[in-house]
Amino acid sequence: MDQIPDMQDCIDACTNCHQACLETALRHCLQMGGRHVAPEHFRLMMDCAAICQASANLQLSGSPYSARLCALCADICHDCALSCRDLDEMEECVRACEACEKTCREMAA
Template sequence: MTQVALSQEMLGCIELCRRCHLVCLNMATGHCLEKGGRHVEPEHLKTMVVCAEICQTAANVMITGSGPHRQMCAVCADVCDACIASCRDLDEMEECVFACERCKNSCEAMTAV
């Protein structure tokens, strides 16, 4: 079996995507459900769950070392941006915003690699 050699930049992006997946899913199903109010509005929760899933998918695509990672990373960056916008004005969502910003920036860089 031949392994694909991944660049340090791509490995870093994979880790940021994995971290964003963990943070978004954990906060959506923990913090937001406990907080209630605007935190549990359907559009907000859907955005967070979709962000988590897209981040995990982007990481998985990058792991394969295949060309479509550019398109997947572009989508991931867009979805992270939507999650940032959804979380930014809510209480105690800084961890999610930070994870999404780092993932978005890294994914944007991956679109050119």
């Protein structure tokens, strides 16, 4: 299959970010309560998980829309990392979002 050399790195980063955001939101944030489940933050984490999964799927399928979706994915990952950075025990999610943002920006370019 013809893939851009860095595409697999981006797919892996998107898949990892999807898992990190979903798992952290549903296992950690719900348990912590308070600011961890503030609607704006929690919704952003769920949006990030969803866009990362969609981005990986479009790249895997060779969709001509994947680069544009990667650009949006990078923006959401950026915002999610900033939001998570302000909360306790969110380092894994921050790292996953930052890695995904980086690879998605490269794929969108």
